[in-house]
Amino acid sequence: MTMRFTVLGSNATYPTRGQAASGYLVENGARAVLLDAGPGSVSELLNRIDIAHLEAVVISHEHADHCADVAALYFRMRYGPEALDRIPLVAPQGVFGRLETFLTYSPGGEGFREAFEDRVVEGGDSLDLISATWSFHTTDHPVPSVATRIDGLxxxxxxxxxxxxxxxxxxxxxxxxxxxxxxxxxxxxxxxxQHLTARMAGALAAQVKPGLLILTHIRPDLNPAESVAQAAEIFGGEIRSAYPGMEINL
Ligand SMILES: [Zn+2]
Ligand SMILES: [Zn+2]
Structure with a gap:
């Protein structure tokens, strides 16, 4: 068995040609979790997995560049050719209300809860998905937002x-x-x-001391190589910028 993290999209804020907004695929063998669902990411997801193998969706926060494609996924799950079980939607408070408003299109209808069951998380929580431990920490952002740690194999x-x-x-x-x-x-x-510059990301890495720092959510009008160079002024370890299709073994 191998566990793998794949970048589906890493653009800040909006998709560009061939580049979705924030979305990441985490797989343990055939079992899969979608981490964030920014615009364009679900199409990338469906390029890579059988939808029946998707066991959960984890959304970091309610901003549309991280969750708007839950709508695309909902329609695929609800109206696709096969009958699919409901799966957990793991997210901080705020995400559910946004999606409920957006996806309740007939009075009294259940909307996105026909495909997903709510699992609210906040900083300090942890849970098991696809036989890995997922832990959460509240971040510095204008809406409830959680950083996510995945302890893989x-x-x-x-x-x-x-x-x-x-x-x-x-x-x-x-x-x-x-x-x-x-x-x-x-x-x-x-x-x-309430975002980071590349140097601030480098400063965070200088504290954490990871084996690899991956910069993501870079504004699409910026050159990622320059972001890497600025982060490298602060952090001496290996740094790369995220791109669609980038894979990390966990
Ligand atoms: Zn964002
Ligand atoms: Zn945001």
């Missing part, structure tokens, strides 16, 4: 979700092998938003 990976710098993620990320950190901006300014 060979390695652990921590994904920061969207976050500003004003949170201590060490209780979650300490000792993690792979740190997937958002790096929305370059330079020294997050323009008043």
């Amino acid at each position: 060979q390695a652990s990976l921590t994904y920061t979700s969207d976050t500003g710098p004003d949170v201590d993620l060490m209780p979650l990320a300490s000792g993690t092998d792979v740190l997937v950190a958002e790096a929305t901006f370059q330079g020294n300014d997050t323009l008043g938003t």
